[in-house]
Every structure is written in C-alpha cells, then in structure tokens.
Amino acid sequence: MTAPMIAMNGITKSFPGVRALSDVSFDVRAGEVQALVGENGAGKSTLIKILSGVYHADAGEVHMNGEAVHFAHPVESLRAGIAVIYQEFSLLPERSVAQNLFLGREPRTRLGLIDTSRMRAEAREVLSLFAAAGHIDPDSLVGSLNVATQQVVEIAKAVSTGARVVVMDEPTAALNETECEELFATVDTLRNRGVAIIYITHRMREIARLADRVTVLKDGEVAASFDTLPSPDAIVRAMVGRDIEDFFAPKAKPDEIGDPVLTVRGAGNDVLRDIDLDIRAGEIVALAGIQGAGRVALAMALFGEAPFATGDVTLAGEAVSFRSARAAIAGGIGLLPGDRKSEGLVLMQSVRDNGMLTSRAFAPLWTSDQRNDNADTTRMDALLDQMEIRAASYEQDIRALSGGNQQKAIVARWLSMRPKLLIFIEPTRGIDVNSKAGIYHLMRDLAREGAGILMISSDLPEVIGVADRVLVMQSGRIVAEFPHDASEQDIMHAATAETEVAA
Template sequence: MSDYTLEVENLSKAFPGVQALDGVSLRVRPGHVHAVMGENGAGKSTLMKCLLGLYRPDSGRILFKGEELRIPHPSVALAKGIAMIHQELNPVAERPVMENIWLGRFPKRRFGPLSLVDAEAMYVRTRAIFEDLELNLDPRERAGNLTVAKMQMMEIAKAVSYNSELLIMDEPTSSLTETEIAQLFKIIRRLRSQGVAIIYISHKMEEIFRICDEVTVLRDGKFVGERDVASLTIEELIRMMVGRELTSLFPKQDVPLGDVRLRVEDLSSPGAFENVTFDLRRGEVLGFAGLVGAGRTELMETLFGLRPISSGRVLIDGRETRIRSPRDAKRAGLAFLTEDRRSTGIIGVGSVTDNTIIANLLSYVKKPLRLLDFTRIRTDTREYNERLRTRTPSYETRIQNLSGGNQQKVLVARWLLTRPDILILDEPTRGIDVGAKAEIHAIISELAAEGNSILLVSSELPEILGMSDRIVVMHEGRQTAILERKDASQELIMKYATAV
C-alpha cells in the first residue's frame, strides 16, 4: 500500500490558447488536510476536474492508493471514492433537499417487478446524516428556498454521504458564517480522524493555517512547491502564490469626506429589513457587517430597485429619489455588483466583451444609424480588464470558461465602466485570490479618492475593518450600530452582529 491516498505525477492539460496545467504534481496522505493554493487561473480548478473525470489530462499519471487510475467520467471517480464540494452551487431548485442529496442514487423499494423510489427511507437516511453533522436542515424543504449558506451546507452533507476516501472542498466556506465555519471544521477534523484525505481549496489565508496540514502551491499552471503549513508564514505563502511581495492587502487611502451623497431614512422592505437609516458621503467607503440573514444583501437589492420599499425614503444629493427598478437606479448613478455571480452576475454563454459592456451598452450606439461602436467596445473592454488583471485567452472567450475569480473581475469591470457615483459591492472579493483581492481593494480605494461613494458588504471582517471609513452592523433585519473606523474591532462588530 502507498503512503498516499492520491499521487498526481507531472499532469498536463492544454486548451486552445492556454496551457492550463504544465507538469503539476500533488501528493495527499490519508487523514491529512492538504491545501491547494494559487491565484485565479493558476490551474487549481483544472486539476480538480481532471481528478473528477470532467477533463482528460494530456499527459501524466493519477495514482489512487498506489494504483494508476484512469477517470473517464465522474461516476468512476465517485465509485472509486473521490467526491467534491463545488464552489459554484447547482442545486435542483424545485426538488427537496433530500432528493438533491441522493440524486442519481435514490433508495428503492421493490413491488414485484416494479422498483420505486423509497421516499421514507431517503428521508430517514438524510435526517441521520444531518443529525450526525449537526446541521439544522429540513430534508423535505425545497432546495430553492435555502439561503446560499444552507445550500453550501447541503452540498457538504451530500459529499460526506458518499463515504469517500478522498474529499475535495473548493471554497467551502465562501458563504458560511463564523459559527457555520466552526461546524465545518469540526466535520473536517472528524473525517481526518477517520483517515479521509481532504484537498482544501480556499483563498482565505487564516483558514489554511487553522485546518490544513500541508499546502501545494500552483502558479500559471505550474507546480511551485509543497510545504508543511506549520513551517510557513502567511507572507511566505503569499510570495509563493503570486511570485512577488504584496505591499498591502488593504491599501486604504485617507481622503477628506465630502457632502452627503446618499441618505437612507427609516427604510423598510417587507420580510427583509426595517427602519434602516444611514448617510453615505462623497469619498466614503461605508461597510456593512453582519451574519447571514442580517438583511445586508436585501438592503442593497432594495436600494437598486430589485425589492419593494414598504416605508422610508432614499435621498440622493439631497433630493428624494424613487427607485422602482434597476433602470431607475442606474439613472440615479448607482451600480450594483451582486453577491452570487453565477445566478445574478455573469451571462455564461456570453464572451468576456459581452459581459463587460452589457450594463453600458447604449453608450456605444452611434447615431444616426444606431450601429454599435465596436472600436470603443474593444478599447474599453481591454482597458478595464487589464486594469483588473483579468486572465483570459481572449476577450471573445466565453466567460463561463474562466475561473471564478476572473469572472468576478469581469463583473467589477462591467460596473466600473458605467462610471457610477455610488457603487454597491456585495461580497466583491468572494472566491478571489489574495493578489486579486489586493488589486480590487486598491481600485476601491482609488475610486473613493476620486470622489466616488462605496457601499461595501462583506462577510470577511478583516476586509470590512481594513477598507471601511465607517461600519453599519445589522442583525436579523435591524440596524444595531454604526461604528467609526477608529473604534471598530472584530469583537465589537460580532457583539452587535449577534445583538448580545
């Protein structure tokens, strides 16, 4: 028997115009949590898809428990004991949670020659998994009714249900609260004690040092190195990932704040939040903190005309403004980067160019013939994506073929291109590597220095503390505090976020 559950030797995979993997190696021991790190586009997702049978490598070997393994299809990977929790959630929204857990392997009951799905057995098995993992989910709940965080926990339970010997976790905490993260880590530690090998992919540095044993770093599709986490510092790990020093992850500029640009007075939306009041000044980054379910995203959706206002009012530059639709919001100078890029952000089959210019499309219409100015479109697409260091084979590549982080960069470029006065950013660095985070933080700071006003929603408290001038804290749809930057701390924010 091999000392390793998984051994990847000199794996390579190329696509038209890009070498995604170039001689990559990886070794994962049983009972160990092994981090795979790298910037967006480093090859992490491609490597995992090769392990799952979604891609066939061009060269190299995959050994599982010492035996060479060829994986032509994901069903083969599952049968061999390899399962994955994907970063992008794809539940069957109209079906119950338990059917999502057992999709493709429903328990059956025979009635003579007939074989029917045994719904009661499926419920009992699902309930047992949830109780074992201490998850507060209803097996019969419609999956589409779940929050993003609960969908993530459902996917974790589904992966665990396979009883796999190798479990791949791709950004498993991207939508989880601190309490849920602690629960996930408890599950990971239990799996580790049972000898399960875990590949852990995350851009959150503190998680790597909390839960992982070893780390393999990829850069530009190449193997950079493997290290014991205990022997590394955060600075060394970042340097391995990006190949350079990062001067600052939170390059916040101190700029004088101007007049009130946006005033929200006693704003309420049915079933989402109530009586929220705040000001946003020119040049200010106003952070919004809170746990999942606090109402932060719902508040931003209401300001952008995606949800109805039941009471209260919105004033822009001192004038009451009625925003009933996103069109009204854009006319008022607002832009909105949404939380879930897959369902409410990208147009998957569209190109990088299409996704960059779509929110600003009418500005490219040339009169009197009403033809599109493709020269300006190409110039602006290149300028804004180069500014964000978007990695793409070409600007005509379908955005669905980019890594999640590079998709996010295109969406940021989309809204910057509208040149908004008020930019709403809901989890702008979710699923983005540390180098890209620093770049987006720098752009946020630059925009604020130019007089733009920013509403920043983030579940990462270091980001909120590092980038905000003031912080609005919410709990279960209510505003519980507004903190000045100099007074704020993680402990104080959590106090107000839990309404203790």
C-alpha cells in the same frame, strides 16, 4: 527511499480558452498525508480528476508504484486502488452500513444467496479499524447517521475495497468541531495502515494537525512544495503570491473623504424601517449583519428595484426617488449584484458584451459598432486589460471564465459609467484570492476618484479590512456604527444581540 505510491509528472491540462494546469508535478508516498492547498480555481480539483481518470491530461504522466498508468475512466482508477472521497457521498441512504460497505461484492453462501451474517461480521471488522467507527451498528441505515459518521463509512468502504490511495476533497466542509476530531483520528488510522493520503483543504489548522508534506497550487502551477510542515505564513504567502499586508487596500486618509454623496433620512418600506444613512465621497462604508437583516433590501431600495415607500433620499445634493434600476443608474448609482450567475452576468455573451452591457443600455438602440460605439469598444478593452482579466479573448463567452474574472468584468461595466455611488453586494464571494485583492484595490481607487462606496459583505475579516466605517443592520434597521478598527466580536455582537426597543 521507496518509489512514491503516486507520482504525477509535468501534468498539463487546458480547457477551451483556459490553461487549468501547467507542468504540475506532485507525489505522495505510502503512509503519509500530502496536503494539496490552493484557492478555488487553483487547479486542485482538475488535478484530482486527472488522477482518477475523469479528465485526461494534455501532457505529462501518472505513475503508480513506479509504473506508468493510464486511467480512461474513474472505474479503472478505483480498481487500481485509488479512492476519491467527494463532498457528496456515493452511499445509498436507504441501505444499511453493511450493505453499503459490500455493495456489488456481497459475500455469498454456497447457494449463491447473500451471506448476511458474514457480511455483518466483516463489516464490524472493517469498522473496528477506525476508532471513530467503533460504535457504528452495521445494521443501521446510512441515511440515519450524521455526516461525519457517513464519511467514516465511506472511508471504511474505500479501505475494505483495498484502496492504497485515498483522496479527500475538503472533507471537513460540513463537519462540526467534534466531528472534525473524529475525522482526523480516522485519517491517522489510514496513515498508520500505510495508505497514501491526498488531503485537499485550505484550512491552516487542518494542515498543521495532519499534513506531513504540503503542495501549494496557484493558477494551475505548483507555487511551492514543502517536504516538512511549513509555517502557516509560508503557505499563505505561496497561496496568495504576496504578503498579507497588501492584501487589503489602505484605508482612506481623512483628507480623502469629501462631501456626502448620499443622504437618506427616515426612509422605510415593507422590510426597512427608520433608515438614516450618509455616505461621503471617497469613503467605503460596509453594511454588516446576518442573513435577512435587510442589507440587500436597503441596497435594492437605493437602486430603485424595491423602492422606499417613505423618507427622503438625496444623491449628490439633489432629492431623488428612483422607481427602477434604470432610473437609478441614470441618476448615478451602480450596483454589483450578490449572485453573479443569476443577477449579474449574461452568460452566453462575450466578456466584452458583459462589460459593455450598461454603457450600451444608455446609448440609442440603433447605434451600430461602426458608428460611435467603436471608440467605446477600445475603451472597454483597455479597461479589461487594466483589470488583468484572464481570457483567451474578449470575444469569448464569459461563462468559461473563472468567478474572479467574471466579477472583474462586471466591475468594468460600472467603471465605464463613473457612478457617484457604487453598491457592492458580496463582491468577493466564491472568487480566488488574487481577484479578491484586485477588487479591494479597485474599490479604493474608485473611492479616491470621488465615488461613495457601500459594500455589503458577510465576510467579517473583509468588512474590517476594507471599510472606513461599518454599519450593522438588524431586522430592517441600522442598529450600530463602528469605526474602521472595530473588532469582529463587536460587530457580530451588534448584529445578533437582541435590540433594546428604543423607539
């Protein structure tokens, strides 16, 4: 067997407080597609940045064609024949395809002028290598092409500069069905030409269609590597580290559901109309709907941020009408915001300070650490431990943590308050699979302890996997209700169908 085109051995890389990669070995041979799979934060991008010279590994070595290489800068790896195709393109939109292909190395005439006709001819030649690029006019402006075609131009550019290794980072993220097919054909062409391809993705379909081998990264380590194409189940198991069945927490049993925690009758405001809503203790209710259907507005109305103008709200048997978030929290409602960075975290503060933000907000201003606060600090640390938050220390700035760990710190904030009703807005957006499972189980634990839970999510499998009951909103109203075993199609239909004017 020939030496691999690229072999990375024992790569280790730490960032302050976080070990991003530990002892990762990875290789790719000429003429094959090696799929690199893993959740967000698993270390895929870090590994690629080490390969291309953006980062430097703390330990380990990179070999190219059997020789050790040290790239200090992306320019050096590019010169050695490693092309990384990022999701954002490096093409100039206001230049033609041919100009982009030969940017910085234009063919010259004897007088030193750019030889446009030769450039055009050579561009046509390069493009003709790709079935999907056959129809591209070298004179058309790159900005006028669709995303998939631009991608082909980018790849053609890499090939024409003599790239022997092409790295593609989730290349289908912005493509539609037909465009994906074009891209797959392009990848096939590259493979047949003997290029080594590293293909980063987490879509099983693409792996099945393209990959010769698969390497799964999880938490900065190689969780599995397959020399032949494995079954999707095997990949998922390696990615998640557990079977898919215990990914979601079990649903509530009938005897776990108690009295109503929250009752809303005929409530409305500028965006909401005729809201009737019941949430019982021990129950997780999901709010589904499309963007702008009023789900977040409903959450913010309950939370006092944008209160109801009309209607009645009862919380644990008492009529309430909260005019501010602070009042709502005092009354026993908690809310995990949808945009972690802009609404949830105080990024420059420590993990512990983020966790204690709310409990401190309801202690006297002049309370000091030396006084009764101290006990709370240990309790918060115990909570953070229990949630398995990965941080160098709880004194560390929270911004250095992964999304999942940040989210857990916000959940810890609410756990310490023991709210009667807890609203989760997009609780797992942008976090890794293990943190997702952790948060699902936490939600269930909270419900079992008697809280009512309202979850807003745009992720339908999540809605179905987590909720005991699903409400669908549209144009500021609740338009449908489903039991926990509803299908995605039913929910989607209710969320998008034209509502019959019933009122």
